[in-house]
Amino acid sequence: MFINVPEVKLPRIVIIGCGFGGLELAKSLRHCEAQIVMIDKNNYHTFQPLLYQVATAGLEPDSIIYPIRKIFKGQANFHFRWGELQSVIPEKSLITTSIGELRYDHLIIATGSVTNFFGNKDFEAGSMPMKNVTDALNLRSLILQNFEMALLSYDKDELDALMTIMVVGGGPTGVELAGALCELKKHVLPTDYPELDFAKMRIILVENGKEVLATMHPDNRIRACKYLEEMGCEVWLNTGVAKYDGLKAETRDGKQLLTRNLIWSAGVSGQPPAGLKPELINRRGRVLTDEYCRVRGLENIYAIGDVASMESEKYPNGHPQVAPVAIQQAELWVKNYRAMLMGRPLTPFEYFDKGSMATIGRNKAVVELKYFTFGGMPGWLAWMGLHLMMLVGFRNKVIVFINWLWNYINYERNMRLIIRVFKRT
Amino acid sequence: MFINVPEVKLPRIVIIGCGFGGLELAKSLRHCEAQIVMIDKNNYHTFQPLLYQVATAGLEPDSIIYPIRKIFKGQANFHFRWGELQSVIPEKSLITTSIGELRYDHLIIATGSVTNFFGNKDFEAGSMPMKNVTDALNLRSLILQNFEMALLSYDKDELDALMTIMVVGGGPTGVELAGALCELKKHVLPTDYPELDFAKMRIILVENGKEVLATMHPDNRIRACKYLEEMGCEVWLNTGVAKYDGLKAETRDGKQLLTRNLIWSAGVSGQPPAGLKPELINRRGRVLTDEYCRVRGLENIYAIGDVASMESEKYPNGHPQVAPVAIQQAELWVKNYRAMLMGRPLTPFEYFDKGSMATIGRNKAVVELKYFTFGGMPGWLAWMGLHLMMLVGFRNKVIVFINWLWNYINYERNMRLIIRVFKRT
Numbered sequence: 015m016f017i018n019v020p021e022v023k024l025p026r027i028v029i030i031g032c033g034f035g036g037l038e039l040a041k042s043l044r045h046c047e048a049q050i051v052m053i054d055k056n057n058y059h060t061f062q063p064l065l066y067q068v069a070t071a072g073l074e075p076d077s078i079i080y081p082i083r084k085i086f087k088g089q090a091n092f093h094f095r096w097g098e099l100q101s102v103i104p105e106k107s108l109i110t111t112s113i114g115e116l117r118y119d120h121l122i123i124a125t126g127s128v129t130n131f132f133g134n135k136d137f138e139a140g141s142m143p144m145k146n147v148t149d150a151l152n153l154r155s156l157i158l159q160n161f162e163m164a165l166l167s168y169d170k171d172e173l174d175a176l177m178t179i180m181v182v183g184g185g186p187t188g189v190e191l192a193g194a195l196c197e198l199k200k201h202v203l204p205t206d207y208p209e210l211d212f213a214k215m216r217i218i219l220v221e222n223g224k225e226v227l228a229t230m231h232p233d234n235r236i237r238a239c240k241y242l243e244e245m246g247c248e249v250w251l252n253t254g255v256a257k258y259d260g261l262k263a264e265t266r267d268g269k270q271l272l273t274r275n276l277i278w279s280a281g282v283s284g285q286p287p288a289g290l291k292p293e294l295i296n297r298r299g300r301v302l303t304d305e306y307c308r309v310r311g312l313e314n315i316y317a318i319g320d321v322a323s324m325e326s327e328k329y330p331n332g333h334p335q336v337a338p339v340a341i342q343q344a345e346l347w348v349k350n351y352r353a354m355l356m357g358r359p360l361t362p363f364e365y366f367d368k369g370s371m372a373t374i375g376r377n378k379a380v381v382e383l384k385y386f387t388f389g390g391m392p393g394w395l396a397w398m399g400l401h402l403m404m405l406v407g408f409r410n411k412v413i414v415f416i417n418w419l420w421n422y423i424n425y426e427r428n429m430r431l432i433i434r435v436f437k438r439t
Numbered sequence: 440m441f442i443n444v445p446e447v448k449l450p451r452i453v454i455i456g457c458g459f460g461g462l463e464l465a466k467s468l469r470h471c472e473a474q475i476v477m478i479d480k481n482n483y484h485t486f487q488p489l490l491y492q493v494a495t496a497g498l499e500p501d502s503i504i505y506p507i508r509k510i511f512k513g514q515a516n517f518h519f520r521w522g523e524l525q526s527v528i529p530e531k532s533l534i535t536t537s538i539g540e541l542r543y544d545h546l547i548i549a550t551g552s553v554t555n556f557f558g559n560k561d562f563e564a565g566s567m568p569m570k571n572v573t574d575a576l577n578l579r580s581l582i583l584q585n586f587e588m589a590l591l592s593y594d595k596d597e598l599d600a601l602m603t604i605m606v607v608g609g610g611p612t613g614v615e616l617a618g619a620l621c622e623l624k625k626h627v628l629p630t631d632y633p634e635l636d637f638a639k640m641r642i643i644l645v646e647n648g649k650e651v652l653a654t655m656h657p658d659n660r661i662r663a664c665k666y667l668e669e670m671g672c673e674v675w676l677n678t679g680v681a682k683y684d685g686l687k688a689e690t691r692d693g694k695q696l697l698t699r700n701l702i703w704s705a706g707v708s709g710q711p712p713a714g715l716k717p718e719l720i721n722r723r724g725r726v727l728t729d730e731y732c733r734v735r736g737l738e739n740i741y742a743i744g745d746v747a748s749m750e751s752e753k754y755p756n757g758h759p760q761v762a763p764v765a766i767q768q769a770e771l772w773v774k775n776y777r778a779m780l781m782g783r784p785l786t787p788f789e790y791f792d793k794g795s796m797a798t799i800g801r802n803k804a805v806v807e808l809k810y811f812t813f814g815g816m817p818g819w820l821a822w823m824g825l826h827l828m829m830l831v832g833f834r835n836k837v838i839v840f841i842n843w844l845w846n847y848i849n850y851e852r853n854m855r856l857i858i859r860v861f862k863r864t
Contacts, residue, residue, distance in 0.1 A: 018591045020634070057583060057857045074501040074838075081855045083631040093634070096587040096857075113591055147858055158482060162521040166443045166538055206508040209445070209518070409845050409853055413499075413838060420834050428834055430506045431483045432521075433572055434859070 017051075017114040019093055024049045027351075028109065028118040030099045030287070032059045032082050035319035035340030036124035037406075040092060041085070042348040050091050051118075053111055055098040057082055060147055061405055063337070064414070066187060068150040070194035071158075071202070071427040075147045077413045080406040099125065101289035104312055109287070120314050122347065123301060127282035127320035127335055130298070139438070140260040141278040144187060153277065154429070155436040157195075160274050161207055162432075175261055175272035177215045182255050183280030184221030185228070186372045189238055191277060192219040193374035196245035201425035218248045218273075220255060220265065222280070227380070229334060230370060230387075234380035237389045241374040254280070260438075282335060284321040296323050300332055305362035306350055307343050318343035324363060333365050337404075342366060373397045376422070442476075442539040444518055449474045452776075453534065453543035455524045455712070457484045457507050460744035460765030461549035462831075465517060466510070467773040475516050476543075478536055480523040482507055485572055486830055488762070489839070491612060493575040495619035496583075496627070496852040500572045502838045505831040524550065526713035529737055534712070545739050547772065548726060552707035552745035552760055555723070564863070565685040566703040569612060578702065579854070580861040582620075585699050586632055587857075600686055600697035602640045607680050608705030609646030610653070611797045614663055616702060617644040618799035621670035626850035643673045643698075645680060645690065647705070652797060652805070654759060655812075659797075659805035662814045666799040679705070685863075707760060709746040721748050725757055730787035731775055732768050743768035749788060758790050762829075767791060798822045801847070 019026075025048045029036045032054040043050050058079040067073040086092045097113035102121065109116050129143035142153045157179065164176040181192045195217045204212045219226065219242060225235040226242070226249065242249055250265065255276070257264040263271045284299035294302050294310055300323035302310045307322065309315045319340030323332030333339040343363060350360045371393065373379040379393035388396075398418060405411050421427060444451075450473045454461045457479040468475050483504040492498040511517040522538035527546065534541050554568035567578045582604065589601040606617045620642045629637045644651065644667060650660040651667070651674065667674055675690065680701070682689040688696045709724035719727050719735055725748035727735045732747065734740045744765030748757030758764040768788060775785045796818065798804040804818035813821075823843060830836050846852060 015593075018593060057587065057855070074499045075858060076499040076501070076854050076856060079856055079858075081631075081853070084853070084855070087630050090633075095590065096584075151858070159521075162482065165520065168440075168443060205512050206506075208515075407853070409842075409851075412841060412845075416837060416841070417834075420837075426834075428506070428509070428832070429501050430509070431501060431504055432481065433483075433500060433504075433576070 015114045017095055017097070017111065017116045019051055019095065019116065020049070022049050024091075025119040026051060026117065027120045027122065028053065028116060029122045029124060030054075030109075031124040031126055031319075031321075032056075033062075033124060033126045033319060033340060034337040035126075035344045036122070037085065038341045038344035039122060039124065039318070039347060040089075042345060043091070043351075044089055046091065046348075046351070048091060049093065051093045051095060051116065052082070053095050053097050053099060053116075054082060055096075055112075056146075057094075057096050059085060059406055062145075063401060063404075065144060065147065065150045066191040066194055068147065068429075069144060069153040069191065070198055071154055071429040071431070072194065072421055073414060073417055074429060075151055077410050077417070078405070079147055080410060085406060099123075099287050102287045102315065103289055104315055107314065118314070120351070121316065123287060123309070123315065123317040123321055124319050124340070124344075125285045125287070125321045127299075128285045129278060130281040130283035131278065132281065136258055137255070137278060140258050141182070141276040143278050144191065145282065151434065152436045155432045155434060157275055158430055158432050159436060161203065161210070164210055165207060171272055174214060175274045177210070178218070178271065178273040179216070179275040179277065180218045180220060180255075180263055180271060180273045181277045181279060182220050183278070184219055184223065184226035184249070184251075185279065186370075188219060188221070188277075188279040189226050189242065189372055189374060191279060192217055192242055192247045193245060193378070196242070196247050197375050198427060199246060202427045202430070206430065216248065217246065218250060218271065220250045220253060222252070222254045224252050226251075227372060230372070230380065231382045233387050234382055234389065237380050238372065238374055241378045241389075245375050245378075282320065284323070286321060296325075296332070298323070298331075306360050307347055307363060316347060318347060329365070336370070338368060339365055371397050371400065440539045442520055442522070442536065442541045444476055444520065444541065445474070447474050449516075450544040451476060451542065452545045452547065453478065453541060454547045454549060455479075455534075456549040456551055456744075456746075457481075458487075458549060458551045458744060458765060459762040460551075460769045461547070462510065463766045463769035464547060464549065464743070464772060465514075467770060468516070468776075469514055471516065471773075471776070473516060474518065475514075476518045476520060476541065477507070478520050478522050478524060478541075479507060480521075482519075482521050484510060484831060487570075488826060488829075490569060490572065490575045491616040491619055493572065493854075494569060494578040494616065495623055496579055496854040496856070497619065497846055498839060498842055499854060500576055502835050502842070503830070504572055505835060510831060524712050527740065528714055529740060532739065543739070545776070546741065548712060548734070548740065548742040548746055549744050549765070549769075550710045550712070550746045552724075553710045554703060555706040555708035556703065557706065561683055562680070562703060565683050566607070566701040568703050569616065570707065576859065577861045580857045580859060582700055583855055583857050584861060586628065586635070589635055590632060596697055599639060600699045602635070603643070603696065603698040604641070604700040604702065605643045605645060605680070605688055605696060605698045606702045606704060607645050608703070609644055609648065609651035609674070609676075610704060611795075613644055613646070613702075613704040614651050614667065614797055614799060616704065617642055617667055617672045618670060618803070621667070621672050622800050623852060624671060627852045627855070631855065641673065642671065643675060643696065645675045645678060647677070647679045649677050651676075655795060655797070655805065656807045658812045659807055659814065662805050663797065663799055666803045666814075670800050670803075707745065709748070711746060721750075721757070723748070723756075731785050732772055732788060741772060743772060754790070761795070763793060764790055796822050796825070
């Protein structure tokens with residue numbers, strides 16, 4: 015059955031996914047003479063950079079996500095359909111989804127990325143990913159549940175395991191999460207659980223490489239590590255988790271640790287649809303495209319953002335999987351679409367890296383722009399300002415700002431709520 | 440196994456439930472020479488009067504609930520344990536719970552009430568209750584999911600069923616919910632779903648009695664009904680739902696209606712623990728107490744709030760199941776506990792009814808105080824002021840106030856988010 019979408023005499027541009035890329039694309043096509051159909055498995059856009067604050071009880075989930083229909087309110091050429099992409103049939107210009115089939119004239123795959131457990135079933139079963147709002151809420155529930163259980167425990171080993179949190183992966187997500195957990199440990203949990211001995215609580219960040227934040231400037235890598243250690247985080251470098259059975263974790267260099275909280279932020283992979291030839295997908299699940307975001311060898315299928323890999327001399331493994339790449343690719347796509355209609359030459363993609371930043375804790379962040387890096391309170395203020403600016407919707411900006419102000423003044427994290435109990439399935 | 444609680448040489452007062460009653464009780468025992476242990480199946484207190492706004496996408500769930508540990512921060516004689524009461528063994532002064540056993544010197548049952556389906560399995564399986572945050576979030580998801588499905592539907596009957604919402608029960612919850620749904624219909628959903636014909640959307644409130652808000656003043660019953668009809672709600676009086684199979688609802692007087700959204704707010708029953716003699720529990724599941732909140736015939740077990748029924752000449756079926764009763768009983772319990780310690784006579788409970796109120800929509804509410812009733816905008820402002828005042832925590836007050844202001848100015852409901860898909864089990 016076909017998805018119920020108005021039949022009009024205009025080219026139909028189908029966008030899969032309303033992440034940073036899909037969102038920008040559909041908005042930029044506002045005045046285009048085309049029918050835009052967006053499919054997403056959620057009815058909201060997620061501001062992923064703040065997920066870790068939802069997981070650590072600092073923000074409401076509802077304040078960092080935004081209803082897709084509200085974003086596109088009044089955009090007459092836009093149609094949202096809530097469903098999940100299943101496969102692409104390029105030869106028929108057709109997709110199949112959980113809600114039916116759909117014909118397209120142009121298809122843009124912007125499905126982003128998913129947590130990559132590198133095929134390890136134990137990690138997938140026993141650890142907590144942190145890639146979407148549900149993950150973040152589950153993690154929030156689990157950590158709080160484990161503290162409630164710790165209070166009840168008569169067993170020393172179990173108590174240690176419940177009070178130990180291991181974060182795997184020293185990229186921005188892992189670093190920001192570890193920092194936020196240290197703040198919970200310092201300012202919030204001891205007043206909640208005065209009966210527990212917080213000297214026993216351990217937060218460990220495990221990173222494969224020799225430094226955290228590998229993609230950042232060396233100054234910032236050192237700075238971030240120093241901040242984390244100051245805040246009480248143990249940073250284990252040059253190692254990874256080799257085994258985890260839900261209780262005992264073992265690192266590659268033989269260290270053992272009892273933990274009921276293993277957070278997996280060690281990597282992501284693209285989420286390509288079925289139906290594309292295997293040679294079009296690299297080993298990280300990313301779809302290979304040319305410099306116009308076109309899936310290699312296909313005429314009217316494109317991929318942008320995390321799911322795409324535009325491999326070049328400068329970026330042999332594709333561009334970094336960050337929001338600015340997705341947004342810039344979306345902008346370029348629209349520019350090129352117009353050029354195509356006018357018969358003008360297309361512009362190849364060139365990534366303009368504006369810099370990057372990560373926050374570690376109160377007055378502690380690392381920022382790098384093109385020519386210089388900085389940290390501390392200025393970095394932290396810059397981080398907050400930029401993230402407020404980027405949040406979708408004025409109301410969300412206000413609510414998040416109030417929460418931040420509140421948390422800063424009161425050393426608080428108000429959302430320590432177990433709304434849905436997390437149970438392993 | 441016993442629940443891990445410090446053993447001290449003080450009387451142990453165990454409170455089950457952190458609703459309005461339990462919360463007030465534990466707070467008032469702040470300076471008492473006693474060990475207070477509170478057990479609740481949630482780690483938060485719920486401000487139930489605003490649940491319907493969570494269900495209708497007007498408020499974040501996190502803003503109307505509050506972490507119990509935070510409420511009692513610094514109260515040294517207070518211990519919270521996250522668990523569910525299973526049974527009471529009066530002869531041993533012992534309770535059993537999901538997390539172990541616990542001995543008490545005084546036990547206060549303040550477990551509140553649950554949705555009452557009056558034993559009808561079809562209603563329980565097919566309808567949506569509205570008694571806690573999870574219910575409210577499920578309802579929010581379901582209504583939004585059904586609108587997303589409506590867009591895809593090729594079947595006229597199915598489309599009608601998806602766009603029809605039936606609210607069963609014309610008490611405050613039903614009336615407030617029906618009003619909020621009418622506002623969604625008028626101001627929010629049409630811009631979200633411009634492809635749907637909202638003349639087809641129906642909201643129906645079904646009430647057994649001959650008027651809505653039966654416990655209120657006759658003026659207000661008429662006023663509320665008029666408001667609802669002005670807002671586009673169909674009010675079916677003197678009837679109830681006889682059958683519902685998940686699609687087709689049939690009323691007692693033979694009317695049929697196709698709906699995929701049946702909300703059950705037709706009644707609550709107490710949630711008494713196992714272990715009390717059946718003759719101590721009335722047919723509405725409420726525990727019979729004397730005028731000192733003591734469970735009849737038992738020395739050191741008490742019940743307060745919705746779960747208790749202190750039947751008297753003036754209240755032959757017990758007091759109304761509202762917050763003020765629970766709070767006043769909690770206050771009295773503490774007063775009597777002190778009197779008991781001092782060997783002074785106990786004071787019997789007398790309910791001081793300060794009045795009641797319900798909001799129906801924008802500038803539309805009904806309020807009654809001891810000597811007069813009013814409605815309209817003054818009522819609506821009074822309703823908002825009182826509810827803001829009663830919300831626990833300054834941060835929650837601020838966030839809820841901003842949301843209300845925002846929604847009022849923009850005719851908005853921002854939280855139209857399907858965070859967890861609702862699936863029938």
